[in-house]
Amino acid sequence: MNLRILKKLSKRAAPLLIALGDDREQFRSERHENYHGMLIRARKHFERCPSCHTDLFGEREMVIEPRCRAGTGLPYVKLYPPHHPRKGTLMVGGVSGGEEPEWSEECAWLALREQVYWSFVDYDGEELVPTRQLRSPRDFFRAAEDLIRKRRAA
Structure with missing residues (x-):
């Protein structure tokens, strides 16, 4: 994945996060100010x-x-590897913590991916067992849409 694809996936993931109930603040990243939280392996963007x-x-x-x-x-x-997303990448963030709250942020794609992944994993004694195949971004977006449909139906 490269930074351009990350920006496009984050743009597509942001409305799904709202529909899934993620109430953190959504904002666009600024140049060299935000951290996306992923490891970008495309050497062109190093x-x-x-x-x-x-x-x-x-x-x-x-x-x-x-x-x-x-x-x-x-x-x-x-x-x-770059630690900052491209300017304009959609990010989610919020303040968390008790005594000394801190600001934490990540790109919208990473937030959606984590939320969908943990919705389709069961804990079987000693190991995690996936209940749905999630390999590509397409699989994650389809799973997110299925979660939204189930929540609206309930």
């Missing part, structure tokens, strides 16, 4: 940072260190 030190970022997952080919004089370029 963030690049020139560095003369190989230990600039410490131990981060999926940091790639190719030699710099540009004539900048810096020997390394750090590549790491």
